[in-house]
Amino acid sequence: MLKAVILIGGPQKGTRFRPLSFEVPKPLFPVAGVPMLQHHIEACVKVPNLKEILLIGFYQPNEELNRFLFNAQQEFKMSIRYLQEFAALGTGGGIYHFRDQILSGSPEAFFVLNADVCSAFPLTEMLNFQKEHGEPSSFVILGTTANRKQSMNYGCIVENEQTNEVLHYVEKPSTFVSDIINCGIYLFNPEIFQHIGAVFQKNQQDMLLEEPTNGWQRAEAIRLEQDIFTALAGQGKLYVYKTLSFWSQIKSAGSAIYASRLYLNQYHTTHSERLAPNKEGGPKITGNVYIHPTANIDPTAVLGPNVSIGTGVTIGAGVRVRESIILHGANLQDQCCVLNSIVGWDSTIGKWARVEGTPSDPNPNDPFAKIDSETLFRDGKLTPSITILGCNVTIPSEVIILNSIVLPHKDLNRGFKNQIIL
Ligand SMILES: Nc1nc2c(ncn2[C@@H]2O[C@H](COP(=O)(O)OP(=O)(O)O[C@H]3O[C@H](CO)[C@@H](O)[C@H](O)[C@@H]3O)[C@@H](O)[C@H]2O)c(=O)[nH]1
Numbered sequence: 001m002l003k004a005v006i007l008i009g010g011p012q013k014g015t016r017f018r019p020l021s022f023e024v025p026k027p028l029f030p031v032a033g034v035p036m037l038q039h040h041i042e043a044c045v046k047v048p049n050l051k052e053i054l055l056i057g058f059y060q061p062n063e064e065l066n067r068f069l070f071n072a073q074q075e076f077k078m079s080i081r082y083l084q085e086f087a088a089l090g091t092g093g094g095i096y097h098f099r100d101q102i103l104s105g106s107p108e109a110f111f112v113l114n115a116d117v118c119s120a121f122p123l124t125e126m127l128n129f130q131k132e133h134g135e136p137s138s139f140v141i142l143g144t145t146a147n148r149k150q151s152m153n154y155g156c157i158v159e160n161e162q163t164n165e166v167l168h169y170v171e172k173p174s175t176f177v178s179d180i181i182n183c184g185i186y187l188f189n190p191e192i193f194q195h196i197g198a199v200f201q202k203n204q205q206d207m208l209l210e211e212p213t214n215g216w217q218r219a220e221a222i223r224l225e226q227d228i229f230t231a232l233a234g235q236g237k238l239y240v241y242k243t244l245s246f247w248s249q250i251k252s253a254g255s256a257i258y259a260s261r262l263y264l265n266q267y268h269t270t271h272s273e274r275l276a277p278n279k280e281g282g283p284k285i286t287g288n289v290y291i292h293p294t295a296n297i298d299p300t301a302v303l304g305p306n307v308s309i310g311t312g313v314t315i316g317a318g319v320r321v322r323e324s325i326i327l328h329g330a331n332l333q334d335q336c337c338v339l340n341s342i343v344g345w346d347s348t349i350g351k352w353a354r355v356e357g358t359p360s361d362p363n364p365n366d367p368f369a370k371i372d373s374e375t376l377f378r379d380g381k382l383t384p385s386i387t388i389l390g391c392n393v394t395i396p397s398e399v400i401i402l403n404s405i406v407l408p409h410k411d412l413n414r415g416f417k418n419q420i421i422l
Helices: 036-045 063-076 090-097 099-103 123-132 192-209 215-220 224-232 253-270
Strands: 002-009 050-057 079-084 109-114 117-119 139-145 155-159 166-171 180-188 238-242 247-249 289-291 307-309 320-322 324-326 337-339 341-343 354-356 387-389 400-402
Touching (some): 002 036, 002 090, 036 117, 036 253, 050 090, 063 079, 090 099, 090 109, 090 192, 090 215, 090 224, 109 123, 117 180, 117 253, 123 139, 123 238, 139 155, 166 224, 166 238, 192 224, 247 253, 253 289, 253 324, 307 320, 324 337, 341 354, 354 387, 387 400
Parallel strands (some): 002 109, 050 079, 139 238, 289 307, 307 324, 320 337, 324 341, 337 354, 341 387
Antiparallel strands (some): 109 180, 139 180, 155 166, 155 180
16 A cells, blocks of 8 residues: 655745745645646546555645645545644654654555645656665655756755666755756655654754753754755665656746646646637637636637636636736736736736736756746846736736736736835
8 A cells, every 4th residue: 555745844935935825825826727736636646556645734724725635535535634743844854753644554655745846746657666676665766857057956866877776865065966856756665764763863862962952843853855865875775766757846936837837738648628628709729728617708818828717717808818827716807918927816907907927937948957946036136037916916907017026905006017016
């Protein structure tokens, strides 16, 4: 029997996702029409003999999360539970804290997935790879190739090219180590807890020797990457399965638009029913577009490529939307234009208004380029990025909003360019 754990972090995480993460926990933000986490769950339920999915994080249980869990259990007919850490215990501390829950029912192996990645999740391939490579109790990291410069933003893996054993692991190195990076998707077996447990014991002993502080939590805060992988590298225990399929991190709101594009494209093979067709009396669709069945769209609107339209959205005559996510309840009035933007829940864009951002796509000429999840400011200036309207924002008619972030509940009375509107 197999299980899967999804590390969903908590409210202090996902800061680059503000103001969108004010309204909904980042792992539930819709990407290609469904909550980010649902893509992980859909991949897990396809794995034969996978019996339970555990979400581990430090969010207070909340209505959205409960509703999501309830719906997902119903839809996928699988046990999907949320386990709340008492504090941020790190990527290794959380699974160690809940080891009894993970091991109940005696799974022979379990996946651990970072929630903030978008991937084709080649989980069955990882299982097969594990059977063919290394010793029976070895662990597998999913890896992909990045370019030299960007690789340093990730965990970097040096492998034995014949055996794929991980010989050396460095988390976010300051100089180049390897262009194979950690995708944040792992296959473990119960033995991993011995390794995490040894780090926990050592942390505890170290703390006894230190001056007393209120650092009692520190022994439990364990990072898989720095504390476990670095030590396991070169021990014949850790292997890397390199994937050629799509993969990206979802850190910033801009990367959610990019991730949407990747998932919409995958829908051709996995969920063709989620892709809007061009049909008589409907809007003109170019490329891949997701439209929730409750959205009300004027037939003269032109949508796509890479557009996701949420529940109850209204789109008026002559509206143009491209490379954007329109969240539920938004109202795009006649002839407005939305490009490279995220329009927040229940926002209204007036007639003939133009809401536009700058895409932060990876360099299309570099096959290994990843999306740069830029910080908001560079050299004291706001980095040009996608435009984000928080929830319940009103944009008046006939204005331009360019490369701006508008915080929730703002009623703007003019156009803005390169600004954060508080
Ligand atoms: N439950 C729980 N989850 C956590 C915690 N801290 C982080 N997470 C979750 O663990 C994942 C990793 O988060 P970060 O710690 O922010 O790491 P990162 O910068 O994303 O880097 C990791 O992922 C990269 C791939 O996306 C890797 O390349 C890198 O090596 C590392 O594993 C995210 O899904 C985050 O929500 C925690 O204390 N508790």
